[in-house]
């Protein structure tokens with residue numbers, strides 16, 4: 001094959017179901033590019049064991065600027081800090097963009113097509129905890145005007161691109177008057193620069209209820225780190241679960257694409273995971289690279305395969321294994 005362009009992309013396999021879903025994604029992207037592009041990806045593959053990050057990985061990310069990442073387990077209540085949060089903070093990947101779109105039948109008749117812009121570098125994920133005594137712990141929730149402005153601007157620019165008429169800002173400024181107050185005030189200030197886009201303000205607890213009751217009312221949501229994390233898992237639940245929810249971590253000059261879900265230790269290594277969330281993260285990556293034809297081809301192939309109840313993975317009530325599902329998508333391509 002005479003390839004014209006070769007681009008290096010970093011692939012962090014992850015652990016748990018990470019290697020299974022990221023391996024599937026790699027095969028499908030390679031197949032789609034072979035059919036629809038002059039571009040070939042030279043993958044630089046990394047494993048992360050016991051939370052150990054290598055200089056080689058940092059160099060690869062800093063050179064390539066684009067990566068796909070499988071999920072990585074974080075010990076709960078002890079041990080090393082989240083690698084996921086570390087990478088977002090180290091490279092100032094300030095926007096976590098999480099699109100949620102209904103592609104298989106759900107319990108909702110209405111359409112569900114929303115995207116959450118989650119602030120990705122601060123809030124309660126700053127990871128600053130103080131032990132006052134063994135019976136008294138304090139965690140800092142960090143809010144800065146600059147990070148709030150960046151995520152708000154990313155959301156409003158997206159609204160302009162889609163010609164969307166409204167953005168919902170989700171907060172808890174009634175209780176966290178200073179922290180969430182600053183976030184809300186900053187989003188309002190950014191909104192003034194976008195007069196064609198209406199800003200709807202909603203408190204986070206009400207938002208959770210509204211999402212379950214009437215998800216079609218939401219288009220673009222902008223919110224802080226923790227609320228965005230929780231609401232995006234909730235939103236994934238509306239459309240069939242975490243197996244279907246992709247995401248992009250976007251910074252000034254680097255982007256890391258990964259599924260919303262974690263390492264799913266309960267089904268790891270059994271060829272049971274649904275790779276769709278990781279594959280759709282790969283689609284977001286192809287769009288980021290301007291490879292629209294390949295991105296569209298994968299989206300169409302996935303939609304067609306998921307259209308039949310018997311060609312879905314187990315989480316969606318089907319019988320296909322991860323590798324059978326991958327083969328079905330490639331065949332459809």
Ligand code: NAD
Nearest residue numbers: 071072073074084242243261262263264266267273274315
């Ligand atoms: P999880 O997302 O791993 O799993 C939640 C449930 O959803 C499980 O029942 C799992 O089997 C199911 N599930 C998730 N992805 C699936 C898929 N692709 N196909 C089929 N079923 C799927 O959440 P958890 O159990 O709370 O977290 C496990 C670990 O993952 C933790 O260590 C957590 O810190 C980590 N985590 C990592 C990331 C990341 O790498 N970005 C994100 C979230 C959680």
